[in-house]
Amino acid sequence: MNTKHILSKTASHEAIKGEFDTCLLLYSGGLDTSVMLKWIQEQYECEVIALTIDLGQTADDLEDIKLKALNLGAKEAIVYDAKEAFAELCAEAVKANADYQGGYALGCPLGRVAISKIAIEVAKTHDCEVIAHGCTGKGNDQVRFEGYMTTLNPEIKIIAPVREWAMGREEEIAYAEQHGIPVIQKKETPYSYDENMWANTGEGGEIEDPKLIPPLEKILKWCNTPQQAPDESLELKIHFEQGVPVALNGIEMPLENLIQHLNSVGGEHAIGYFHLIEDRIVGLKVRGVYENPAAHILIQAHKNLEQLVSTREENELKHFLDSKWSYLCYGAKYFEPVMDNIRSFIDKQNEKVTGVVILKLYKGNCEVVALDSPNSLFDHNLxxxxxxxxxxxxxxxxxxxxxxxxxxxxxxxxxxxxxxxxxx
Structure with missing residues (x-):
């Protein structure tokens, strides 16, 4: 297999072989990053430090991933616990009623913000001038990672092996088999996942072609289908303080724990999975299957509570700015100055979004059935x-x-x- 460089590098932030000794690799333990851990050592003749960031993903055994990286030749393997910090970004998404093109609560875009911040911090600590990521030349995440990292540190250099080697999924699997790299993907099960506590994204196989019906029973990792969901409905009570969820069924808990619990019960009741025809940043039209049960529940609850305490004019403007926030967040513009202006409005608007929302979950339906707030504009006498x-x-x-x-x-x-x- 020919794995020589075939890409002519044109951007000033692209790393050049021979100009560095150590590379920090954003390492998930999956097919792409496992192959590239070995590939970077071979092609760039440098040492690799693997960085795995815990954003609340459930499918990964992080200690196994760390061991896998070391077995593949990593100089060092770092596991970074970022669940609490990532939950703060999820809280911002709730206050902004995050939704891109109909159901996507922006799990990957928000995750890329958190990962980019941490990667720059770790690279500085370990004197790494170069960071490698596992994004393709057709995806959104290359734009997010490289845009954010060079914004946070204009001196950082980037390697994007998947963009350079031009291997397809089957070639990657073959490369992994040749080099003794254990991977989950096989030709007969080609689905690829990107997971954090806010969302699980499924791609590949039948998902890619809109003419095909994705076999959800084989694809979904968090959610039941409505046919598999319980026959009895489930009632939830969520308490908000200034737009942020703080308690579930009367029990206060950290947001990361609340999110993980809602992912479990929401997934059981088939809540929050979507087929989405999506417009990518680079101009492609693609399809993905997104699972974000907790995000869907919390945003539905928040949106209804916000409507209760706000005037019609406030709600109309908030809807517009929420949409703009979501499109900018999706489009790798999280650090764009206008986002600070939008956040100022969103934060101010959410100062009065305090109260309790009761929802009913049943076979894929998430329905707000009651709500109350000390700031409610509802007057029974009127x-x-x-x-x-x-x-x-x-x-x-x-x-x-x-x-x-x-x-x-x-x-x-x-x-x-x-x-x-x-x-x-």
């Missing part, structure tokens, strides 16, 4: 259909006349002009 002196119904006709005046005037002018055209 809203009731029963007799009430607090709402002066006799004032309504005058309101209607003034409210309708522009519409009525414009319509009558249009009729007059239409008539003139007919007469001419």
């Amino acid at each position: 809203a009731t259909f029963n007799k009430s002196a607090d709402f002066n119904q006799n004032a309504s006709p005058g309101f209607i006349e003034l409210w309708n005046l522009p519409q009525k005037t414009a319509y009558q002018v249009k009729l007059k002009n239409d008539l003139k055209e007919v007469l001419v």
Whole structure:
């Protein structure tokens, strides 16, 4: 197999062979990064430090991954616990009602923010001038990693082996077999996953082609299908303080624990998985299967509570800015200055998003059934259909006349002009 460099490097942040001795590799233990750990040693003739970051992923045995990296020749293997720090990013996603193109709560984009920050910190500590990642030349994450890392440290250099070697999935599997690298993927089960506590992303196989029906029973890792979900519904009560979930069913807990619990119960009830036709940053149209049960539950609860305590104008503007936040976060613009401005509004708006939300989960449906807040704008005496002196119904006709005046005037002018055209 020919694994020589075939890419002509043009960007100033791309690392050049012979100009460094040690590379920090973002190491997940999967197919791509396991192959590249060996490949970088061979092709760049340098030492490799493997960095594995714990973002609350459940499928990985992090100690096994560390041992695997060392067995593949890593100079050092670091496991970094970032669950608490990542949960803070998830809290920001809740306050922004994170949603990209219909159901994706931005697990990967947020994870890349956390990983980039930590990688720059670890690279500095270990005197690494070069960081390697496992992204392809067709994906979003290459843009996120390289954009964020060079933003946080303009002096850092990058290696992207998957972009250089031009091996497909089958060639990678063959390379792994030749070099004794243990991998999960086989040709008959080609699915690839990217997981953290906020989302699990499935790609490959039938998922790639929109004409094919993905066999969800083989693909889903966190979620049941509705057919597999329990026949009894589950009721949850979530308490929010200033937009952040702080308690579940009356029990206070750290957000990372609350998220992991909701992933479990939400997945059991088939909540929060989506087929998504997605527009990537690089211009491609692709399909993925996303599982984000906790994110879906929390965002549904938060969005409804936010609507209860906010005016119509606030909710309308918030919806627009939430959408902008999500598209910028997805599009590798987390450190763009305008995001600070958007965050200022979102944080201010969420100061009053405090209260309790009750949801019912049943066979894929996540329904908000009740909610209460000390900041609620609902007034029973005003809203009731029963007799009430607090709402002066006799004032309504005058309101209607003034409210309708522009519409009525414009319509009558249009009729007059239409008539003139007919007469001419």
